[in-house]
Amino acid sequence: MKTFTTLILDVRDDIAVITLNDVQRRNALSRRMVGDMFDAIESSQAQGARALVIAANGPTFCAGANIDDLRDGWMEQADPRTDPALLFRRLAEEKRIVVAAVQGPAVGGGFELTLACDLVIAEEGAWFALPEVTRGVIPNTGLALLQHIVGTRQALELVLTGKRLPAPEALQRGLVNEVAEKGASLGRAFELAKSIVANAPPGALAAAKGHLHAHAGYDWGRVVRSVSDVPRAEWQEGLDAFTEKRATDFDRLWQASQRGQQA
Template identity: 60%
Template sequence: MSGNKVLYERRGEIALVTLNDPDRRNALSREIVRGLSEALDTALGEGTRAVVIAANGSAFCAGANIDDLRNGWMECPDPAEDPAVMFRRIAEFDRPVIAAVHGAAVGGGMELTLACDLVVAAEAAWFSMPELGHGVIPNTGLALLSRVVGTRKAFELILTRRRVSSVESLDMGLVNRIAPNDELTESALSLAGQIVESVPPGALKAARLNLRAHMAIDWGRVLSSPLDVPRNEWQEGLDAFTEKRAPDYGRFWAEIKENRGTRVLQSIEGE
């Protein structure tokens, strides 16, 4: 699927979908987004009962592909290649979706886990949303994170951008269970099997549908919210990341101060 950047296999009644771009730490490139969507189509077509999303390499998913962000994703993404559209597809999928997370789940990788129903994490897994430091926003995370961990904790994780270990993630509800690193995938597959082995498909779908309905998400807002970020800010953040330097955000704060001073002066002169 999509150049073998996403692998698909059947494990009995469960579909195992594996991110397979370890050299780029499984960053959410256009190719991986398309591959994940194709895998979901295949899982439905084959009548699988649940989906487990895992990954090869040192990281589960290192977030959005920076080159793709700079080349259109921030302003006019193709819906077939838009991570937020794919996240919505997972959240509203007809079957349970479980993430099996090892290593880093960063930015879009953490958003991917939030879109899933359940998360099994390896002992070495960790999570972070560093987007604000790059001048962008975790648009799907802004919609989903507070529903998982609560508003105060969501503010903390998004604003501080700190790393969260698997143990802390379990404590705050980001993950459902922790498995030894070498048993992660089998543990997620086993959990999926326990869920679907003795329930009918219609009731399972209805339960997921109504649970999601009671915590309704404004997906239109999710898709449009990257446009709320000023272009010059995200360009500076992404350029700095690519050039391996610290971003210069001081000038943007200075512009706000200067503009406010100008408005005050105009107000005084107009009196």
């Protein structure tokens, strides 16, 4: 077992379990956590792990991006080692199978983290949401990955409304593979990963996964760049409202946009 600042890596029976462990911050995807994830993935490979399981401690799977990092200009100062979109790309392009075990809310970047995994086991009480647009930002990775799973109209519904999907509805929409009993998601994800690597060789698994994603045709360059397409004033208002625990005031931004169109 190897402990990082924000997570724990445990390789057993040829399966690497990466457990998000920043419970106080609801396992938010901070710069440090993203960097730790990259390091844990590389360490698991060095230890010969044949598959990855991503789980979390505490009541929340992942609450999305760390608000302090966002306010510090994270979206405008991309660092490849701390960019969540590049982490999600790393997982999507990982040759080994990646299974998510979701035991609580997977919000924003937490939802996107599950989209970057190959298979998802969610337990009773887990739920998923992409509230970014309601905060003046966009789920850039979600926009690329989501529609290939649920279709364009459902993807737009989830992105534009930010609605919550409880685990049974996420199963119905194809966003999770199984709903497990409360407390059982990690065990089921581990069993699933172990059964896959026990019954198929590494080259076939890597080829099947790699070609599936290649056929989808993700434009990762666009994914990384797209986060900067939202005007700063809009995401600044969203972050300020979140920090100040108040409703957003986007009406003035609508008015300014309309004045600009009329000029």
